[in-house]
Amino acid sequence: MKTIRQWKEEVQRQKKSSPAAASSTSASNGNGSSNNNNNSSTPTNTTNVVGQQKKFVANGPRNAKNDGVKTDLYENRTRNGVIQALYNGLCIDSEHPPNVLLKLAKEIEAEVFHAEKFDTSSNTKYAQRLRSLTSNLRQKNNPELRNKINNGDLLPKVFINMSPREMAPESLKKELEEIKKKNLFNAQGATQERAVTDRFTCGKCKEKKVSYYQLQTRSADEPLTTFCTCENCGNRWKFS
Numbered sequence: 001m002k003t004i005r006q007w008k009e010e011v012q013r014q015k016k017s018s019p020a021a022a023s024s025t026s027a028s029n030g031n032g033s034s035n036n037n038n039n040s041s042t043p044t045n046t047t048n049v050v051g052q053q054k055k056f057v058a059n060g061p062r063n064a065k066n067d068g069v070k071t072d073l074y075e076n077r078t079r080n081g082v083i084q085a086l087y088n089g090l091c092i093d094s095e096h097p098p099n100v101l102l103k104l105a106k107e108i109e110a111e112v113f114h115a116e117k118f119d120t121s122s123n124t125k126y127a128q129r130l131r132s133l134t135s136n137l138r139q140k141n142n143p144e145l146r147n148k149i150n151n152g153d154l155l156p157k158v159f160i161n162m163s164p165r166e167m168a169p170e171s172l173k174k175e176l177e178e179i180k181k182k183n184l185f186n187a188q189g190a191t192q193e194r195a196v197t198d199r200f201t202c203g204k205c206k207e208k209k210v211s212y213y214q215l216q217t218r219s220a221d222e223p224l225t226t227f228c229t230c231e232n233c234g235n236r237w238k239f240s
């Protein structure tokens, strides 16, 4: 399974190969931590009731340790470690109380635990899936994913089956869609527009009246293929 980071790199590569998209926006939403509650002088974490929702105000960066949360729920160290990692992802910039987040972390782990055959000696699939989920949860630019889970809009059983693409922040999804569209447009434009040039010499008749067009034939990060046709003798060839 690909992580968001890998996918982002892929987006960057596609950008480079798509000149029209080169000046596109840099995806940066949510760069700051929400420390707008630090004017409080209370040294300990507090839980305020705002409306019907309990709002957790953390004193410093949140994680299981700082929140005073015990993640040793099972006899199994691997499972406990996973729950802690999930908790540490879910709590980033969150205002949800620890008990809510711990319950979610427990549910997510349990869903994967039941979906994959857990085996302490070779827990590869279990570990792989959870590594992917955790790394997506921890993405700085993806508070949407955390919020959806923490607010109950995205259920653990649905979350564990999501692809990295589905977990990606909306901004990144839009960016990729735009690049896709542009690449498609460029490719179509290239097939319709044939340019005649004297840059190429026909190997058969040695004339320099060659029309050509360029096309992205394989993946977007590979060089363009140039298709040539000699306007004199009809000889065709290609190179990339």
Ligand SMILES: [Zn+2]
Pocket (backbone or CB within 6 Å): 202, 203, 204, 205, 206, 207, 230, 231, 232, 233, 234, 235
């Ligand atoms: Zn020719």
